[in-house]
Amino acid sequence: MGYVQDVLEQVKQACADQPEFVQAVTEILEAMEPVIAKHPEYEAAGILERFVEPERSLIFKVPWLDDNGKVQVNRGYRVQCNSAIGPYKGGIRFHPSVNLSVMKFLAIEQTLKNSLTGLPMGGGKGGSDFDPRGKSDNEVMKFCQSYITEAYRILGANTDVPAGDIGVGAREVGYFFGQFKRITNSFEGVFTGKGATFGGSLARPEATGYGVMYFAEEMLKAQNDSLQGKTIAASGYGNVGTFMIEKANQMGAKVVTIGDENGYVYDPDGISGEKLDFLKPLWTTYRRPAKDFADKFNLQWIPGKRPWEVSCDIAIPTATQNEVGKEDAERLIANGCKCVVEAANMPCSLEAVTLFQKNNVLFGPAKAANAGGVSVSGLEMSQNSMRYSWTFEEVDAKLKDIMVNIYKKSSEAAKEYGLEGNLVAGANIAGFLKVAEAMRAQGAV
Ligand code: GLU
Numbered sequence: 001m002g003y004v005q006d007v008l009e010q011v012k013q014a015c016a017d018q019p020e021f022v023q024a025v026t027e028i029l030e031a032m033e034p035v036i037a038k039h040p041e042y043e044a045a046g047i048l049e050r051f052v053e054p055e056r057s058l059i060f061k062v063p064w065l066d067d068n069g070k071v072q073v074n075r076g077y078r079v080q081c082n083s084a085i086g087p088y089k090g091g092i093r094f095h096p097s098v099n100l101s102v103m104k105f106l107a108i109e110q111t112l113k114n115s116l117t118g119l120p121m122g123g124g125k126g127g128s129d130f131d132p133r134g135k136s137d138n139e140v141m142k143f144c145q146s147y148i149t150e151a152y153r154i155l156g157a158n159t160d161v162p163a164g165d166i167g168v169g170a171r172e173v174g175y176f177f178g179q180f181k182r183i184t185n186s187f188e189g190v191f192t193g194k195g196a197t198f199g200g201s202l203a204r205p206e207a208t209g210y211g212v213m214y215f216a217e218e219m220l221k222a223q224n225d226s227l228q229g230k231t232i233a234a235s236g237y238g239n240v241g242t243f244m245i246e247k248a249n250q251m252g253a254k255v256v257t258i259g260d261e262n263g264y265v266y267d268p269d270g271i272s273g274e275k276l277d278f279l280k281p282l283w284t285t286y287r288r289p290a291k292d293f294a295d296k297f298n299l300q301w302i303p304g305k306r307p308w309e310v311s312c313d314i315a316i317p318t319a320t321q322n323e324v325g326k327e328d329a330e331r332l333i334a335n336g337c338k339c340v341v342e343a344a345n346m347p348c349s350l351e352a353v354t355l356f357q358k359n360n361v362l363f364g365p366a367k368a369a370n371a372g373g374v375s376v377s378g379l380e381m382s383q384n385s386m387r388y389s390w391t392f393e394e395v396d397a398k399l400k401d402i403m404v405n406i407y408k409k410s411s412e413a414a415k416e417y418g419l420e421g422n423l424v425a426g427a428n429i430a431g432f433l434k435v436a437e438a439m440r441a442q443g444a445v
Helices: 003-014 019-030 033-038 040-044 047-051 100-116 137-154 170-184 204-221 239-250 273-284 291-297 326-334 350-358 372-386 392-416 423-441
Strands: 056-065 071-082 088-094 123-128 160-163 231-234 254-260 263-266 300-303 314-316 339-341 362-364
Touching (some): 003 033, 003 047, 019 100, 033 040, 040 423, 047 423, 071 088, 088 170, 088 372, 100 123, 100 392, 123 160, 137 170, 160 372, 204 314, 204 362, 204 372, 204 392, 231 239, 239 254, 239 273, 273 291, 372 392, 392 423
Parallel strands (some): 088 160, 231 254, 339 362
Antiparallel strands (some): 071 123
């Protein structure tokens, strides 16, 4: 076997109990064959086996008191994957599905995503199996404070800078920041996605969703097409989904579905106006189910199903990993879907991605398409360092530039390595090359 396959086999054996991590590594390493062929020095320097091993993983107890005065315990994580090109950077996820495998997959994806942004950020990810649904504000605050009371030891503006992810938004980041400031007696840019009154960047809430649509626009432009008049199917309606819908509307497209694990809402007219206003805080503030949206506006609710069965031009999964499987992909293709853009992290299974590629469905991988959020996080770090803040328009223009550039880098890398049109390979290669060069230059650390 060759070097790439050897490393993949080692990961499969050593991490057999970490299916999400193995899935992410498989996708990444499969894109590495032409890179290693062109750069034998990476094998000599052991870059791949070092790249797939997180630099550090902290697993810790998070005890907290619920509103009845009862002690609850959850498990907290922070995986510091790679710091070759900058301080560890990546969100914190609160969801019952969080475990070491999920954290490691998100952290390695984040490493390549952050590299693609062109900003100096390494990759990390954190989280807990804490379920924020049904928790009071007081309980969420106590939980966030307890999480930081442990995690603060390995965080810092020049060391590791977390942000939000599923179940963690501006409210939680505010509680993290307050507790970190209190423990360390320092006011530093150690989190991004902060409130605008204490160093948060304008356009950070919008950034991931807007960025997805800027990226989608580039994908279609390359085919002499545009978003005008396109019908989009989406799933999650949190921070990413709702701002993706807002930008899609501005670009002349319409989004006809949102959903959760219990079913989906079908709105053939497209979600806009007062419907979008209602939807925006439904998950991010109230953590309420998707059915509330159907009930409020008398829309069709399809229980127990995923949105990937409707007829659409573009599918944009906005919820979570592996929400689009093989059968969903088959159905989307049969129903005429021509483009899939991953807004969540790794929402399509490996089989689904292969099916899309075989059937000439344009495919935008997460680490490129959803990099807008962490890009504006990087801009938040810059603004904090300067003790200055840019206007919404300035940040949005920089975000757009970054997304256009990520598309360009990914499609050019695919072409250069003989895989023209394959953005999965292109994004992995372009993201990896910068990290690999930095690792090589820094020696065997
Ligand atoms: N959680 C987001 C992501 O998956 C943003 C991370 C950040 O801003 O650090 O990219």
